[in-house]
């Protein structure tokens with residue numbers, strides 16, 4: 373394929389460097405060729421597409437999704453009652469919605485193995501309109517524990533090791549463990565740990581032996597301490613949810629920072645649920661926890677925690693086409709700058725995934741490119757005003 377050149381008022385490469393004013397990006401055969409200032413392009417600027425007052429940035433990485441989940445008010449009922457075939461079709465549609473909204477990679481944090489690994493393969497082969505997929509497949513959970521309906525139930529040190537091996541054998545890119553219970557699953561306890569510290573250490577050790585890292589779902593405080601001690605790569609939610617309510621533990625967060633663990637707050641789910649319930653005039657279930665969670669995330673930010681953004685797409689009222697909200701909330705509620713917030717869904721997310729060839733715009737990287745109207749570094753809301761969505765050099769949205 374011929375070289376394609378894009379020009380825009382600003383290019384944010386996702387590395388954390390300042391935006392290039394009046395810049396260009398060139399790509400060829402699905403890879404970035406080069407990036408720089410328009411003035412340096414010379415005669416090569418002929419035939420370029422000039423996007424004008426726009427921001428070019430890496431395609432977004434949604435770090436927390438559940439491809440088969442319905443996003444309805446009855447996510448649990450749908451997960452328990454829908455047939456395998458319905459789940460597969462929903463996953464295809466969710467993947468499509470994701471890519472068309474500007475997300476060029478999803479990290480799926482819990483979906484039936486056969487479905488998510490098939491979607492990953494179909495996306496790779498261009499059979500469906502879908503982002504690149506980085507998937508855990510089925511989650512490690514305790515018997516009857518959080519999300520057992522797409523989980524491997526395991527209850528002892530031997531069983532957790534076997535579960536890691538089973539998942540890697542099935543094709544997992546990383547291992548997801550439900551270290552505490554969760555709100556979605558009846559008869560699980562969100563404030564209590566599902567695994568001992570020794571089990572968590574075994575999960576991380578055996579994953580590392582196989583070249584995989586661990587993402588750990590943590591609502592309860594004990595699960596955060598266990599995850600930090602074991603050295604997981606990412607902590608999902610990190611709620612410090614205790615029987616008395618939301619608490620905060622600076623020493624655990626000091627451990628997170630010291631070990632370079634990333635936190636994926638998934639703030640949007642509660643916000644959406646709250647809006648829905650306030651509008652319907654029913655009890656605002658998330659309201660009592662909200663202030664505590666926001667204060668905690670501000671303290672984590674002040675402590676130097678590296679966030680990554682994921683929206684828990686598929687959970688209550690949370691669409692695959694609305695990832696941008698979670699980036700916006702980091703600015704509006706937690707106080708990140710727009711650039712810092714965008715990094716949580718680009719370069720910093722790629723860093724959390726490991727040694728990957730996407731997430732930043734640099735020579736040789738995968739040509740996953742987003743262009744939006746306006747200046748997303750001033751107003752992060754601009755991320756919704758899509759001009760171009762390009763995945764591996766192929767254009768899926770073109771509204772220029």
Ligand SMILES: [Zn+2]
Nearest residue numbers: 436438481684
């Ligand atoms: Zn989740």
